[in-house]
Amino acid sequence: xxxNSPTLKAAILAAPLLTIAQPVSAQDTDARDTIIVTGTRFxxxxxxxxxxxxxxxxxxxxxxxxxxxxxxxxSVPGVQVTRSGSFGALxxxxxxxxxxxxxxxxQDGVVLNNPSSFGNxxxxxxxxxxxxxxxxxxxxxxxxLYGSDAIGGVINIVTKDGREGLGGEAxxxxxxxxxxxxxASLLAGNERASGRITISGVTxxxxxxxxxxxxxVEDDGFENTTISSKSRFAPAANLTFELVAQYQNSxxxxxxxxxxxxxxxxxxxxxxFSIAGFATHSAFQGLLENRxxxxxxxxxxxxxxxxxxxxxxxxxxxxxxxxGTIKPADxxxxxxxxxxxxxxxxxxxxxxxxQEIETISGFGLVQLQPVSFITFNAGVRHDASSDFSDxxxxxxxxxxxxxxTKTILRGSFAEGFRAPTAGELGFxxxxxxxxxxxxxxxxxxxxxxxxxxxxxTYFDQKIDDLIAFDLSAFTFVNIQEFSTKGVEIALDAxxxxxxxxxxxxxxxxxxxxxxxxxxxxxxxxxxxxxxSAQPVDRLTLSVGVSYNGEEIDGAAVLDDFVxxxxxxxxxxxxxxxxxxxxxxxxxxxxxxxLGYGTAPASVFGGVRARF
Numbered sequence: 158x159x160x161n162s163p164t165l166k167a168a169i170l171a172a173p174l175l176t177i178a179q180p181v182s183a184q185d186t187d188a189r190d191t192i193i194v195t196g197t198r199f200x201x202x203x204x205x206x207x208x209x210x211x212x213x214x215x216x217x218x219x220x221x222x223x224x225x226x227x228x229x230x231x232s233v234p235g236v237q238v239t240r241s242g243s244f245g246a247l248x249x250x251x252x253x254x255x256x257x258x259x260x261x262x263x264q265d266g267v268v269l270n271n272p273s274s275f276g277n278x279x280x281x282x283x284x285x286x287x288x289x290x291x292x293x294x295x296x297x298x299x300x301x302l303y304g305s306d307a308i309g310g311v312i313n314i315v316t317k318d319g320r321e322g323l324g325g326e327a328x329x330x331x332x333x334x335x336x337x338x339x340x341a342s343l344l345a346g347n348e349r350a351s352g353r354i355t356i357s358g359v360t361x362x363x364x365x366x367x368x369x370x371x372x373x374v375e376d377d378g379f380e381n382t383t384i385s386s387k388s389r390f391a392p393a394a395n396l397t398f399e400l401v402a403q404y405q406n407s408x409x410x411x412x413x414x415x416x417x418x419x420x421x422x423x424x425x426x427x428x429x430f431s432i433a434g435f436a437t438h439s440a441f442q443g444l445l446e447n448r449x450x451x452x453x454x455x456x457x458x459x460x461x462x463x464x465x466x467x468x469x470x471x472x473x474x475x476x477x478x479x480x481g482t483i484k485p486a487d488x489x490x491x492x493x494x495x496x497x498x499x500x501x502x503x504x505x506x507x508x509x510x511x512q513e514i515e516t517i518s519g520f521g522l523v524q525l526q527p528v529s530f531i532t533f534n535a536g537v538r539h540d541a542s543s544d545f546s547d548x549x550x551x552x553x554x555x556x557x558x559x560x561x562t563k564t565i566l567r568g569s570f571a572e573g574f575r576a577p578t579a580g581e582l583g584f585x586x587x588x589x590x591x592x593x594x595x596x597x598x599x600x601x602x603x604x605x606x607x608x609x610x611x612x613x614t615y616f617d618q619k620i621d622d623l624i625a626f627d628l629s630a631f632t633f634v635n636i637q638e639f640s641t642k643g644v645e646i647a648l649d650a651x652x653x654x655x656x657x658x659x660x661x662x663x664x665x666x667x668x669x670x671x672x673x674x675x676x677x678x679x680x681x682x683x684x685x686x687x688x689s690a691q692p693v694d695r696l697t698l699s700v701g702v703s704y705n706g707e708e709i710d711g712a713a714v715l716d717d718f719v720x721x722x723x724x725x726x727x728x729x730x731x732x733x734x735x736x737x738x739x740x741x742x743x744x745x746x747x748x749x750x751l752g753y754g755t756a757p758a759s760v761f762g763g764v765r766a767r768f
Contacts, residue, residue, distance in 0.1 A: 201532070211233050232661075235253045235665070242377060260309045277580075307575075351389050361379050425460050470505070476497065478496040514578075521538075544576075567601070591635075599615070643663065732768055
């Protein structure tokens with residue numbers, strides 16, 4: 158890629174609200190039409206999606222120098238990241254004010270949520286972005302598409318493919334806290350086969366997970382190694398096989414809890430392995446596509462305190478799925494499929510016990526485009542489980558583009574559910590599933606010859622029988638009702654060919670209606686601003702500013718705070734780039750999780766090479 162190309166300049170634009178993607182310049186008005194979202198199961202141009210979806214590209218991630226998944230998501234509208242201290246400490250992500258247990262994470266078709274965690278949640282602390290091609294964030298209930306655990310939404314991660322010929326890329330960086338990070342990828346391919354293999358790693362001494370302001374001084378380090386591969390083979394024009402695999406090994410030091418986080422000799426070890434195989438066959442000149450998949454996830458966690466195990470759990474998930482896509486006409490697509498999913502949790506030390514859950518699902522989706530400017534989607538899914546009642550969910554969405562003004566109107570209604578997990582059922586076998594229904598409506602308007610876009614959406618969602626932990630009874634129970642509603646507004650613009658701006662504002666009102674208490678760690682107000690520039694050839698500059706409003710955390714109220722990150726990159730050649738950044742440049746002293754520390758001003762720099 159030439160470093161002064163329009164594509165790179167377009168990629169500089171930061172995340173807009175309703176549809177985060179490579180922005181459109183006056184010279185590239187069709188760019189948005191080429192962006193395909195796969196997390197909706199239909200491969201659909203971004204402008205034709207009725208759901209609230211954000212797409213973050215690898216170019217944006219590189220320009221912002223965001224090296225962990227939670228860093229990328231922190232600037233997405235409707236997303237709240239909560240961390241428990243230093244690098245490698247638990248990082249959770251909630252969508253639209255809903256608990257993080259209701260966020261489903263999918264990578265290349267593999268569900269990554271850990272069955273051995275109490276909420277079947279995913280720990281975002283360990284996920285390195287070195288392999289990411291793009292990230293799709295689908296907000297709102299998505300159970301019709303993915304079944305359980307998708308009440309809040311879905312984070313769909315697509316990793317990099319191989320390439321034509323032989324090539325590679327690598328980077329290494331170092332900086333504050335004795336941090337070193339690097340990754341190397343080898344890519345190859347031809348007309349019939351392609352592949353990629355990547356190894357990445359990070360080591361750091363970190364900082365104290367328990368806030369140093371409370372007298373805690375022990376640094377908590379982190380080490381992580383990830384090996385990832387992706388390959389495709391097409392023996393015939395209508396037949397494709399794909400294999401993806403990933404292995405991750407990490408160790409982090411963390412602090413104990415005694416009336417609040419305190420220094421302690423705690424170590425967490427995690428080993429995760431996932432593998433998936435896909436076979437896709439098209440027939441009748443592409444009118445019918447059949448897709449078979451087998452996915453497997455294994456997550457082994459061990460916590461130690463002074464070398465003594467305090468928690469030891471193994472979570473496993475295996476899924477078999479068939480999906481058929483029929484296109485009887487250019488304006489209609491129909492998907493029908495079935496899935497068998499088996500989850501298993503084995504807890505040898507700690508609470509939760511052993512549990513196995515089997516679920517059989519059937520789903521059907523239809524997409525209609527009766528005219529070029531109207532797209533309509535509807536779907537239904539039925540899940541039958543061995544350990545909770547059957548659930549049927551329905552969803553509908555539409556996108557309408559007004560040709561005269563290019564205004565895009567979006568709207569959706571969706572039901573969702575979250576089944577009690579193996580760990581939760583180990584506490585209380587009488588739990589039943591949470592159920593949700595919600596809707597959103599949005600508008601997007603291009604301005605100034607499509608050099609700017611203004612977008613807004615309103616959402617409203619309610620959850621019945623939310624599963625929560627009752628400390629007095631020391632078990633999980635179904636509480637009555639939870640509500641979340643809010644507004645997301647964004648403006649993104651190409652001010653000049655070399656200067657872009659994106660700004661977004663999110664208002665969230667999330668309340669446990671059974672107690673009338675606002676949801677914890679969910680600020681009402683969040684603002685994100687990204688300014689990126691290429692003032693001269695080969696030099697890219699960017700600054701990110703984020704505002705996080707007051708949060709309720711138990712009986713405490715956490716103060717609002719502002720974070721500023723500054724980055725620069727210089728392309729010595731098309732193959733070699735130097736980069737540097739300052740995180741928390743104003744050295745803000747803040748907490749986003751009561752009692753846990755956050756990083757002071759820190760500096761990092763490195764070099765990236767491609768061939």
